[in-house]
Amino acid sequence: MEDILKSYEPVIGLEIHVQLNTASKAYSSDATSYGEEPNSKVSPITLGHPGTLPMLNEGVLESAVKLGVACNCQIREVNEFARKNYFYADLPKGYQITQDKTPICNGGFVEIKDANGADKKINLTRIHMEEDSGKSSHDIDPFNTLIDLNRAGTPLLEIVSEPEFKDGTEAYNYLSEMRKLVRYLDISDGNMEEGSLRCDVNISVKPKGQKEFGTKVEVKNLNSFRNVQKSIDFEIKRQVELIESGGTVTQQTRTFDAGSGKTQVLRAKEDAHDYRYFNEPDLQPVIVKEDYIASVKRNLPALPKELFAKYRKLKLSEYDANLLTESKELASYYEEIIEHTQNYKGAANWIMGSIKSYLNERAASIAEFPLQAKTIAELQILVDAGKVSNSAATGELFKALLEDPEASPSELAQKLNLIQESNEDELMAFVKQALSKYPDKVEAYRNGKKGVQGLFMGEVMKLSKGKADPKVASKLVTQELEK
C-alpha cells in the first residue's frame, strides 16, 4: 500500500474561518460573546427584522487589513459586499453578507514547515470578510431543533489557501501558524474548541505527474487540528484505495467522525446549493486607501517570524527562539524582561526553566504567572552582579517572591540573608584568615599540590557563613596562594 500511495499525489487546500474578536458584530452594534444566555445578544438587525439594514463595523475592516498585511497579501481598494443566499434555520435574513468577486485580500503566503521540518511556503488565494450564522442544536430537545442567534452576525474572515498541501502534517503546521498569527495580531482568540477557528478541507488525489486534478471532496465539521490532519490522511488513503479498486471518486461533502477516525458522506453534489451571489445593495463599497494600509502596517505588532529572527540574532538557540515565540504572551513577557537586562540568554533561561515549570505544574498560562517581567529581570541582575548565587535566586528567592510577588527581589534577598559577599577587601580578610589557619597546606600548594585549593574555599565559605561570592573568593584564594 505504501508504494501505491507514493504513486499518487494529493492536492489539498484549506478554508479557514476565523471569528474576529471585535466588541460588536459585523453589521450591528450587538455585543459578540461566547457562552451567554441564548438569544440575548440579538437586536432587530441580528434578527433580520423587516426594515433593518446592515451597518459595517470598521473593526472588521481593520482586522482584515492586519491579517492581509501580515500574510503579504494585496489589499483591494474598492471592496464590495455580496449576498450569499440560502435558507437555513439559523440564518435569519436568508442570506449571508460576504464578499464574492472582490475579496479584500488577494494572494499572499504563510511560511510553514513540511513533514520533514524543511521550510515551505503556502500561497493564499484570498481572504474575505463575512458574517457568521447562528447556532442550531439538534441534541438538546428530542423533538425540536433549538436555535441560538447570539453568534449570528459575528464577523469572520475566511482564508482560502491554494491547494498546495501534501499531507496532514503540513495542514496541521499551517493551522498552528495561522492560529499563532491571528493571536499575535490580536484579531481572534483562534480557539478551535469554541469555534472561533474553523477549517474545511478540499482534497483530491491524482496519479503522480498527471496535470489535471482528480475529483474534489470537501471535508467539514473538523473540530481540532489533529482531526484535520487525521481526516486528510484518511481521505488520501480512501481515495487512492477507491481508485485502485476500480472505483471513481465522486464530488461530495464529507464529515469527519473523530471516534472512528473516518470520513462519512454528508451530502452529494446534486444537493449542492446555488447561492445566487449578487452585490449587497444595502452596503456601499468600502474604500481602503494606501495611507490606511500604511498606518495599519506601522502599528502592526512584531510577528512571530520577526521575533524568531531577532532572538536568533541575540544568540538564542533555535529551540529557545521557537519556544519563546510560541505565543504572543510569552514573547511579550520575554521582551519585557530584556527591556531591563541585556543578559538575553539568562532571561530566556528563566522562562524555559523556573517559570515554565511553575506554569506546567499548574497548567497555567503566562498571563496567570504572578511575577512581573521586571522582577525576573531584577533577579537576573542580582545574579549577574554576583549579589545572589544562581541557585539561591532560582531556588529560595524565587519561591519567596511567589509568596510575595510585590516584594523587591534585592530587599527580599537581604531579608533572607541571601546576599553574597563579593567585596574583595572583606573577602580578602576571610581568605587571609583561612590561609593562616593551615600554613602547611599553603606550603603543600606551593609545592605543586594544587588540589588543596578546595579546602581553602570551603574554609572561606564557612567563615563568610556561605555568603561569599564563589567566583570572587576563588580568584582571591588563587591569587594569595600564588604569591
Add this chain to the structure above:
Amino acid sequence: MTQFDTLTEVQENLKNGAFTCAQMIEAFLERIEKHQNLNAFVEVYAHDARSRATVIDAKLKHGTAGKLAGLVVGLKDNIVYRGHKVTAASKMLEGFESLFSATVVERLLEEDAIIIGRLNCDEFAMGSANKFSHYGPVKNPLNLKKVPGGSSGGSAAAVAAGLCHAALGSDTGGSIRQPASFTGTIGFKPTYGRVSRHGLIAFASSFDQIGPFARSLENINLLYETMAGPDDYDNTVSQKEVETVPPEQNEKPRKIAYFKDALTSEHIDKEVKEATFEFIEDLKAKGHTVTGIEFPLLDYLVPIYYILTTAEASSNLARYDGIHFGYRSENAHDLESTYKLSRTEGFGAEVKRRILLGTFVLSSGYYEAYYGKAQKARRLVSDKTKAIFEEYDFILSPTTPHAAFDISAESTDPTKMYLEDIFTVHANITGIPSVSLPLFQNSKKLPFGMQFSANSFQEADLLNFAKNFINK
C-alpha cells in the same frame, strides 16, 4: 377642520384658536370612519393620535411645538413604527409588531407630526393598482370604480379624500408618483440615498425610496426637508447636506427635455398625449426651452427594472421563512415543509411571481444573461441620463400612460401590467428625484399627472420649479 391643503393654514387656525389639534383629530377620525369604503386605512391609531394631539396642543400653548405641529400624516403599511403592527399588506406579517421606528417616523415625530394610522398598499409594495393586498383593493376616492394606483394606493387615496394632510409612501418603480397621478395628488420621490430607508420594509434595496404625498407643495417640501439627510442606520444614505427649497417662485426660463419616442408610443392614451403636447407648447410660450430628445435605451427600462428589482426582492423576502417571525403554516412538520408551506400560504400571487422571477435571474447559468446584463444596462442608462442633465435642467413626461383604470379590469397579462411603469421606472433605475404634479383631468373627470425629474440631489431646484404650476 380637515380641509386645509397647507400646514400654514392649519397652524394659523390652531394659533388663532379656531380649533385645537384634539378637535381636528376628532374631525379626521370621523372622516376616516365615513370613508371606510375606500379601504385606504389598514389600521387607525385613534388612541395614539388623540393623546399626541393633547400633548401637541399643550406644546403649542407653551411655544415649544415642533415645526410639523398640526400636520396629520398616514404611513404606508411598509414603514415601521415602534410598538405598532406593520405587515406590508401581507398575510406573511399578520400580527407582526415592530421593535423600532423607521428613521423617517422618528424625524416626523420629533417635529410633532401626528401619525394617524397605517395605509393599505400592494403586498410588499409590488403592484400598480393596489389590488394585490391582503386587505383587499383600495378604491379611488374620485371614482369608486377606479383603482387609486399602486403600490402606495392607500396613501394616495387617503390624501386625495382628505383623511389626512399628507402620507408617506415608498417608490421603487413609481409607487408614489403613479398613484399620485391617478388620485390628483402630488407625489414626490427624492433622490436615492437622500432619505433613509432604515425602517422601510425592503422590496428592492437599490431602488426603494421613501417619499411624501400631499395636496400642496408646501407640505411636500416640509415633509421632504424633515425626512432627508444622513442617517447612521442606513449606509446608503448620502452625507450631502440637504438643500432647502427657496421660498420664492423662480420663473426664469429653464431647459427641459422629453423623450420623443416615449410620447409617440401606441400604449399612451390619446388625451394624455394631447395634454402633454399642449403643456409643452405652454412651457415654450412661457419662455422655457423644451426639446424632444432621443433616448435609445427607452425599450430597456422596464426589463432592467423587472430583472433587478425581482432579483433583489427574491433575496430581501427570504427572511419571511416561517421560522423567526411572521406567518408559519400550521401544516408544517419539518424545516423544509415550514419553508415551503409558510411561503406558499403566506405570500400572494404577485409576490410569488416576482420571487420566482428574481430567483431565476440570479441562478447559476442564467446570472450573466439576465442579472449581469441588466446591471450593465442600468449603468448605461445612468450614464446617458447624467449626460442629459449636463444640457438640460429637467426631464418631462406624463407620469402615467393613462388615467386610473377600472378595479374590475382583469390584469391577466402581468407583462402588460408592467408597462404601467414605463415613465416612472427611469427615475428609480438612475436614482434621480422625480415628482408627479396633478395638472390634468380627462374628459371623464379623472386626473392624471405630469412628471418632472431632475439630476440627483437637485430636489430643491425641482420642487422650486414645480411652484410655477402649483401655487400652494
